[in-house]
Amino acid sequence: METKEIKSISKAAIRRMPLYLSLVKQQIAMGEKTLSSTFIAEKLNTEAIQVRKDLAATGVVGQPRLGFCSEELAAAIERLLGWDNLQEAFLIGAGNLGSALIGYEPFIENGLNIVAAFDNDSDKIGTEIRGVKVLSIDRLENLIGRMHIKLAILTVPVEVAQQTAERLVSDGIEAIWNFTPTKIIVPDEVIVERTDLAAGYAQISSRLATKAQRKAAENG
Numbered sequence: 109m110e111t112k113e114i115k116s117i118s119k120a121a122i123r124r125m126p127l128y129l130s131l132v133k134q135q136i137a138m139g140e141k142t143l144s145s146t147f148i149a150e151k152l153n154t155e156a157i158q159v160r161k162d163l164a165a166t167g168v169v170g171q172p173r174l175g176f177c178s179e180e181l182a183a184a185i186e187r188l189l190g191w192d193n194l195q196e197a198f199l200i201g202a203g204n205l206g207s208a209l210i211g212y213e214p215f216i217e218n219g220l221n222i223v224a225a226f227d228n229d230s231d232k233i234g235t236e237i238r239g240v241k242v243l244s245i246d247r248l249e250n251l252i253g254r255m256h257i258k259l260a261i262l263t264v265p266v267e268v269a270q271q272t273a274e275r276l277v278s279d280g281i282e283a284i285w286n287f288t289p290t291k292i293i294v295p296d297e298v299i300v301e302r303t304d305l306a307a308g309y310a311q312i313s314s315r316l317a318t319k320a321q322r323k324a325a326e327n328g
C-alpha cells in the first residue's frame with residue numbers, strides 16, 4: 109500500500125517534500141498546531157494548488173478553515189519519505205566531500221546514519237570523522253552483508269567511481285547515492301541517485317549569461 113502511494117508521486121513532488129517537512133517542523137517548534145496549504149504556499153513562494161496536490165500523497169486530510177494538523181502532517185511526510193525508519197549507510201571515499209556529508213546535521217535529524225566510512229588512503233584509515241570510523245576499503249565486502257547495509261554514499265574520485273560501484277553491487281548493496289560527476293552503470297534493481305553541484309551551478313551560470321546578453325542587447 110505504502111509502496112503504491114510512493115510510486116504514484118512524481119520525482120519533483122518527492123524533492124519538494126523535505127521543504128514542506130522543514131516548514132511544518134518549524135511551525136511545530138513555534139507551537140502551531142495547524143497550518144494551511146495557503147500558508148505553506150506563501151512561505152515557499154509557490155501555488156497552494158500544488159501544495160495541496162503534493163500533500164494529498166501523504167494521505168493527510170486538511171480540516172476546513174484550520175488546514176492540516178502539523179504533527180500529523182510531519183509524521184505522514186516522514187513516513188512517505190521513509191524517514192521514520194533509521195537508514196544506516198556506508199560512505200565510500202572519506203575526502204573533502206565525504207567528510208562534509210558525515211557532518212551534515214539534517215541527515216542525522218532525518219534518520220540517515222552514516223555508520224562507517226571507507227577509504228584506501230593509509231593516512232585516513234583508522235581515523236575518525238565526527239565519531240565515524242574510517243575503515244580500509246578492503247573491509248567493505250565483508251561488512252555490507254554482516255551489517256545489513258542497503259545504502260552506500262559514493263564520494264570517491266571519478267576515475268574509480270564505476271569500479272567502486274561494481275564492488276558495492278557485487279556485495280549486495282541495494283542503493284547508491286552517487287556524488288561523483290559520472291553516470292555509474294549498475295543492474296536495474298540497484299537504486300541510484302546522482303547529486304551534482306556542477307549541474308546546479310550550470311543552471312545559475314547559464315541564466316546569468318542569458319541575463320547579461322539581454323542587458324547587452326538592450327543597451328547596445
Ligand SMILES: NC(=O)c1ccc[n+]([C@@H]2O[C@H](COP(=O)([O-])OP(=O)(O)OC[C@H]3O[C@@H](n4cnc5c(N)ncnc54)[C@H](O)[C@@H]3O)[C@@H](O)[C@H]2O)c1
Pocket residue numbers: 200201202203204205206226227228229232245262263264265266268272286287288289303304305306
Ligand atoms: N556531487 C557534488 O556536488 C560534488 C561536489 C564536490 C565533489 N564531488 C565529487 O565527489 C568526489 C570526491 O570529491 P572530494 O573533493 O571529496 O575528493 P577527495 O580527493 O577529497 O576525496 C576522495 C577520497 O576518496 C578516497 N579514494 C580514492 N580512491 C579510492 C578507492 N578506490 N576506494 C576508496 N576510497 C578511495 C581518497 O583517498 C579520498 O579520501 C569526486 O568524484 C568529486 O568530483 C561531487
